[in-house]
Amino acid sequence: MTTLYITGAGVSAESGIPTFRGQDGFWTIGSKNYTPMEMATRRMYTQNPVEFLSWYYQRFATYRHHGPNDVHYWLADKNLITQNIDGLDGKAGNKNYIAIHGRLDQMTLFHTQGESVETIQTPWEEVDENQFQSSLLTMFNINSSTLQPVLNHSFKPYVLLFDEFYTELYRISEAQQRMKDAHKIIFMGTSFSVNITQMALETAVRYDIPVEVIDPNPVSIPYDNVTYHKITASAYIQAKG
Numbered sequence: 001m002t003t004l005y006i007t008g009a010g011v012s013a014e015s016g017i018p019t020f021r022g023q024d025g026f027w028t029i030g031s032k033n034y035t036p037m038e039m040a041t042r043r044m045y046t047q048n049p050v051e052f053l054s055w056y057y058q059r060f061a062t063y064r065h066h067g068p069n070d071v072h073y074w075l076a077d078k079n080l081i082t083q084n085i086d087g088l089d090g091k092a093g094n095k096n097y098i099a100i101h102g103r104l105d106q107m108t109l110f111h112t113q114g115e116s117v118e119t120i121q122t123p124w125e126e127v128d129e130n131q132f133q134s135s136l137l138t139m140f141n142i143n144s145s146t147l148q149p150v151l152n153h154s155f156k157p158y159v160l161l162f163d164e165f166y167t168e169l170y171r172i173s174e175a176q177q178r179m180k181d182a183h184k185i186i187f188m189g190t191s192f193s194v195n196i197t198q199m200a201l202e203t204a205v206r207y208d209i210p211v212e213v214i215d216p217n218p219v220s221i222p223y224d225n226v227t228y229h230k231i232t233a234s235a236y237i238q239a240k241g
Helices: 009-015 042-047 049-059 070-077 129-139 172-181 195-207 233-240
Strands: 002-007 079-082 102-109 119-121 155-159 182-188 211-214 226-229
Touching: 002 172, 002 195, 009 070, 009 233, 042 049, 049 129, 049 155, 070 233, 079 172, 172 182, 172 195, 182 195
Parallel strands: 002 079, 002 182, 182 211, 211 226
Antiparallel strands: 102 119, 102 155
């Protein structure tokens, strides 16, 4: 029995990475022709990988060299599930955190969801700014004739998209077990707008697990056993010492 921490984009904000739903958020900034909710889909990647990969690189990969902040280091020895794909928890030294939505630094074979595949490092440094789109298409092995990804041949960023579902690639069974085994679940910097947080809340209600929410402007949760800390994650860890 242990405390389970579930973190969202607010935790990485102090590392200079925009949150998702703030004024500068990833989901408020689309491409020229598509909204973020349209862009971050398997459908878009399949039909228009040029647009998808260009957006993904500009909105995510450009932050790949940002470093962890004090909260990531404080969480380094904690039981952790993060919604963030930035990989900062790993950089801070957490060896067994679950990146439930994938990782920016990795990619997989473009496969049918549910199939077992390995993750491999994404060679972002090979992107040529002078031949930006063509170098992205080469990196992800996109068919040069059709300009579409080929199943079991091309690569795909290791990131869970809006029209995809949690699979064992994202360690979903282990995440669910960690929720059930927790004696307390602490949410840090999350808007509770994704499935994993709803899953965790449902588990907390079912097993009568106390919940704590750390956020300057927390979302109100319809559960009696909740304690709110209306402060930032960094203020919280400073108070903890």
